[in-house]
Amino acid sequence: LLSIWTNLWYLLIFNLVLFDLIITRMVDWTLRKYGLPRYLQYTIEWIAILILAVICSFSIKVLLVEAYKIPTPSMEETLLAGDYIFVSKLAYGPRLPQTPLAIPFYHNKLPSGKKSYSERIIMPHKRLHGFSKVKRNDVIVFNFPEGDTMVVQYPGQNYYSLERQYGRDYILSEFEIITHPVDKRENYIKRCIGLPGDTIQIYNGEIMVNGEIKPALPLQKFKYYVSTTGDPLPDSLLDSLKILKSSVTYNPVNSLHVLYLASENLESLKSYPTVRSVKKYSEPTLSFQNQEIFPHSTDYRWTGDNFGPLKIPSRGDTIPVNTLSLPLYQRIIDVYEQNDLEVTDGDIYLNGHPATSYVIQMDYYFVMGDNHHNSADSRYWGFVPEDHLLGKAVNVWFSLEPDKSFVEGLRKERIFKSIK
Structure with a gap:
């Protein structure tokens, strides 16, 4: 733990040598000198092995x-x-x-x-x-x-x-x-x-970080509407495009498929003979609030494809505390950083005192x-x-x-x- 805590990783080698010298060589694990019955020796040895195995595996899980x-x-x-x-x-x-x-x-x-x-x-x-x-x-x-x-x-x-x-x-x-x-x-x-x-914004499905568009990853999937000439897309095509058949919705009335496709496979789908059109889905900005989209407030009509701009809090940032910003940062102040937050008649109180600003204590x-x-x-x-x-x-x-x-x-x- 000291090696990891101090960032001196070469000390781990010293620790292993020390463990080998002291634990495995200087300690009598056979228990023979205590004159215990053989069955009791075996029982204690197996219990010790099991305890050591649990400690080692738990330490690897937590630390490595x-x-x-x-x-x-x-x-x-x-x-x-x-x-x-x-x-x-x-x-x-x-x-x-x-x-x-x-x-x-x-x-x-x-x-x-x-x-x-x-x-x-x-x-x-x-x-x-x-x-x-x-x-x-x-x-x-x-x-x-x-x-x-x-x-x-x-x-x-x-x-x-x-x-x-x-x-x-x-x-x-x-x-x-x-x-x-x-x-x-x-x-x-x-x-x-x-x-x-950072400041995050999503506009028509495109992600922008600090005002710059973040290119889509080759394996990133999006939702598409696919229209065909009359028949459903064959299983062989879906398999080649790595699309699970169970995730595809097909309407035979208008030959419309709804599916999730990786960006790198888009051109292969478009070139298939029975495909008439492929349109990427984009959830528009709504005239009403989508209650499942953060920050779950009527003041923000954001969607999964049109979201933000939103500033990500950083340790030491001072943020305004008012009725407009509170939906964005209330859970940070109240839950994550464990302050007593109350709103009474439009006034905001932090730990019993009126508040108009707050200093962020953690990175997000x-x-x-x-x-x-x-x-x-x-x-x-x-x-x-x-x-x-x-x-x-x-x-x-x-x-x-x-x-x-x-x-x-x-x-x-x-x-x-x-x-x-």
């Missing part, structure tokens, strides 16, 4: 690298559902556990549904030194910022989305609610689009999925705080297509593929 499985298509084509990836904790620095009283290898719940951790001890956020800082276009893993509250009966649903649809009183009266500390919230993976201090990030029109990301729930960061996705170590057998679903071409 952790394996994750991709469950959804929100990062296609960069990452596919069924990919198993390695995430480097050293990239941005290992984050120490905030809930140390937990059952190893269970993230936040046991198979029975009960919590796998205790909140009797909650440690403050602490991150050790890492190799680098987050950069634009990094694929990062983090705890879901709005995952602090969950509806037990609907674990895959966003509590705050349900609250906006059905009302807080109804949700609290009809369902069981649980809360999670930061390190026990669900893990998400997205691409970092904006860094602290703006993230999006590569599957532009099929991703719940910062456009829907806002910023990612720095204390939610877990690590950087570095490579795919295994890949198996969902709902298929091992032989049919194995994607050999993706094994040991770097993530860019």
